[in-house]
Amino acid sequence: MEDNRIKMKRAKQRLQELKGFYWHLAAYIAVNGFITMSTIIGRMSNGDSFMDTLNFGSFAIWFFWGIGLFFHGMKVFSYNPIFSKQWEERQIQRYIEKDKKEAEKFR
Numbered sequence: 001m002e003d004n005r006i007k008m009k010r011a012k013q014r015l016q017e018l019k020g021f022y023w024h025l026a027a028y029i030a031v032n033g034f035i036t037m038s039t040i041i042g043r044m045s046n047g048d049s050f051m052d053t054l055n056f057g058s059f060a061i062w063f064f065w066g067i068g069l070f071f072h073g074m075k076v077f078s079y080n081p082i083f084s085k086q087w088e089e090r091q092i093q094r095y096i097e098k099d100k101k102e103a104e105k106f107r
Contacts, residue, residue: 032062
């Protein structure tokens with residue numbers, strides 16, 4: 001019974017994280033789309049050609065916010081090439097062995 005409650009709590013937490021990522025993605029697309037279109041339209045109304053509006057400044061917010069979105073996605077989808085599950089298990093085993101050796105000193 002207790003095990004099912006824990007699993008349900010984890011599932012709900014996972015769902016909230018996933019929903020948070022999808023809201024972040026939707027805001028990323030909507031806000032950046034609006035800013036980019038406003039910038040392009042504003043520049044074109046000032047006499048610039050469409051090709052003149054396509055520079056890094058027009059898309060910088062996509063790039064920098066995209067970095068944050070990328071790391072958010074890595075966290076939500078549990079992709080961590082540096083601190084993988086195997087790494088965590090090795091560290092746990094290392095600490096268990098260290099604790100055993102410390103306990104044996106006092107026997």
